[in-house]
Amino acid sequence: MSEFEKEExxxxxxxxxxxAAITELTIQRKNRVWFEIPADRLPELMKFMKTGLGYDHLxxxxxxxxxxxxxxxxxxxxxxxxxxARAKTPRANPNLPTVTxxxxxxxxxxxxxxxxxxxxxxxxxxGRRYPLPDDFPAGQHPLRKDWKLxxxxxxxxxxxxxxx
Amino acid sequence: xSKITIPLxxxxxxxxxxxxxxxxxxGEQISGSAxxxxxxxxGIEKAAEDRTxxxxxxxxERVCGICSHSHTTCYITCVEELAKAEVPERAKAIRTLVGExxxxxxxxxxLGIAGYEMGFETLFMYTWRDREQVLDCLELVSGxxxxxxxxxxxxxxxxxxxxxxxxxxxxxxxxEERTKYYVKLGTEEATVLARTRNVGLLPHDVALERGxxxxxxxxxxxxxxxxxxxxYLIYDKLDFNLITHNTNDVFGRLVVxxxxxxxSYKIIRQVLDYLPEGPIAVKVPAKIAPxxxxxxxxxxRGEDFHYLKSNGxxxxxxxxxxxxxxxxxxxxxxxxxxxxxxxxxxxxxxxDPCMSCTDRAMVYDNKAGKVRVYGWDELRKxxxxxxxxxxxxxxxx
Numbered sequence: 001m002s003e004f005e006k007e008e009x010x011x012x013x014x015x016x017x018x019x020a021a022i023t024e025l026t027i028q029r030k031n032r033v034w035f036e037i038p039a040d041r042l043p044e045l046m047k048f049m050k051t052g053l054g055y056d057h058l059x060x061x062x063x064x065x066x067x068x069x070x071x072x073x074x075x076x077x078x079x080x081x082x083x084x085a086r087a088k089t090p091r092a093n094p095n096l097p098t099v100t101x102x103x104x105x106x107x108x109x110x111x112x113x114x115x116x117x118x119x120x121x122x123x124x125x126x127g128r129r130y131p132l133p134d135d136f137p138a139g140q141h142p143l144r145k146d147w148k149l150x151x152x153x154x155x156x157x158x159x160x161x162x163x164x
Numbered sequence: 165x166s167k168i169t170i171p172l173x174x175x176x177x178x179x180x181x182x183x184x185x186x187x188x189x190x191g192e193q194i195s196g197s198a199x200x201x202x203x204x205x206x207g208i209e210k211a212a213e214d215r216t217x218x219x220x221x222x223x224x225e226r227v228c229g230i231c232s233h234s235h236t237t238c239y240i241t242c243v244e245e246l247a248k249a250e251v252p253e254r255a256k257a258i259r260t261l262v263g264e265x266x267x268x269x270x271x272x273x274x275l276g277i278a279g280y281e282m283g284f285e286t287l288f289m290y291t292w293r294d295r296e297q298v299l300d301c302l303e304l305v306s307g308x309x310x311x312x313x314x315x316x317x318x319x320x321x322x323x324x325x326x327x328x329x330x331x332x333x334x335x336x337x338x339x340e341e342r343t344k345y346y347v348k349l350g351t352e353e354a355t356v357l358a359r360t361r362n363v364g365l366l367p368h369d370v371a372l373e374r375g376x377x378x379x380x381x382x383x384x385x386x387x388x389x390x391x392x393x394x395x396y397l398i399y400d401k402l403d404f405n406l407i408t409h410n411t412n413d414v415f416g417r418l419v420v421x422x423x424x425x426x427x428s429y430k431i432i433r434q435v436l437d438y439l440p441e442g443p444i445a446v447k448v449p450a451k452i453a454p455x456x457x458x459x460x461x462x463x464x465r466g467e468d469f470h471y472l473k474s475n476g477x478x479x480x481x482x483x484x485x486x487x488x489x490x491x492x493x494x495x496x497x498x499x500x501x502x503x504x505x506x507x508x509x510x511x512x513x514x515x516d517p518c519m520s521c522t523d524r525a526m527v528y529d530n531k532a533g534k535v536r537v538y539g540w541d542e543l544r545k546x547x548x549x550x551x552x553x554x555x556x557x558x559x560x561x
Binding site for chain 2: 056073103142
């Protein structure tokens with residue numbers, strides 16, 4: 001066996017359970033595994049990670065803007081290693097299923113995805129927005145690459161001109 | 165009995181931090197609660213994308229006013245992992261030292277707050293007086309009391325001299341003596357016991373289910389500590405115990421933090437003894453190789469998590485910060501349910517919440533009904549003018 005015995009085993013188990021759905025699996029180093037999975041299989045994956053693999057702590061969800069696609073990383077840990085599962089969703093109609101059914105603690109992370117990236121989370125129970133202020137303009141998502149401060153605060157451009 | 169819904173906060177529900185709770189009360193008892201966050205969102209993750217990797221250290225340091233070193237160390241290990249930089253052993257030791265001094269400072273601060281919330285203000289006065297000892301150590305090492313600025317990409321910025329070492333040991337000895345008193349007080353004092361036992365219960369399986377971290381989880385007998393589970397810096401060379409407790413209540417959280425103080429003193433002594441000779445930093449190019457990294461760090465409040473993506477330039481593509489308080493929030497609702505209104509501040513304070521970390525906003529001044537956004541240049545100009553009026557001229561510096 002290679003030096004990444006534990007990681008190789010995880011790879012095998014994931015392949016046995018999800019087959020070709022898991023793509024681009026890389027073992028970056030000891031305790032670090034990355035892969036991609038279709039968005040619709042996320043809840044199923046979370047369930048398997050929690051009960052089948054012992055990765056029972058969802059550390060956080062990181063949203064990203066990859067141009068044509070938006071998406072998110074789901075970082076899971078068994079306290080020792082971190083497995084990061086990536087799911088993509090088209091920019092034209094970004095949506096991801098909720099994983100709060102498996103990890104109730106994921107709720108604030110999913111609200112962040114909705115607010116900061118504008119990814120609709122299917123199945124997330126209604127609630128207050130987080131983390132942006134209540135009067136923040138609707139339809140603007142600051143962590144998208146094409147968002148500028150002046151989109152939400154046009155007076156910023158004017159004050160910059162004044163200063164110059 | 166009819167139910168009444170009341171808001172608690174966002175002004176100072178416990179600690180001087182902005183967070184809002186909606187509590188449903190039946191008489192004095194809580195039958196439901198919801199947490200509303202976001203009063204402190206500063207858009208740090210967006211701002212980080214506009215700055216270089218080096219500038220980001222100073223930005224990320226300001227994610228939190230208490231665990232500033234935790235955040236920079238976690239971020240910087242991601243940068244160094246991508247740059248494949250070999251950080252000198254001495255630098256790692258100094259980072260560990262500052263990290264543990266920070267933990268002592270944070271836990272003492274919490275103990276004071278806990279005393280204050282339970283109506284035991286003498287404890288607050290005592291711990292905050294003693295905390296000055298560790299703040300002096302930090303000032304001695306870094307020049308600052310809270311934002312140490314000791315980390316840089318590839319190492320640390322300041323070395324430890326033998327004189328500083330002796331001074332730190334002297335102060336740690338004082339703190340050790342004082343902590344013995346806190347251990348005794350925490351476990352025997354009638355006020356403390358009456359206000360903390362069986363308050364804010366979080367059973368072991370619920371702590372796991374809701375993803376609690378740090379002392380909050382460890383007080384529910386969850387054996388989780390990144391320093392042990394995935395040792396970073398020089399923690400694999402150090403001898404210390406993972407502290408857990410099984411009472412699942414505020415009392416347990418107090419005991420865990422006080423005993424962790426004792427472990428931290430042990431670590432500080434070991435690190436100062438170990439301190440290998442050699443350089444304190446290596447040069448790392450400004451442009452960081454493309455790639456992604458995730459790393460964790462055991463901050464005083466629990467597991468801190470950072471994700472970093474580089475696109476090969478000198479600025480990061482994406483930085484994600486997940487502070488420990490965020491992970492502990494889902495547990496708070498559980499702890500509050502079934503409890504009494506009078507215990508709410510105690511329970512909230514017991515996770516040692518830190519909103520700035522959690523929310524990370526655009527600065528704008530709502531003067532005379534007109535929204536005004538200060539740009540960086542304006543803020544700088546404002547600062548210079550402000551001090552000029554007071555007789556200090558920064559433009560000459």
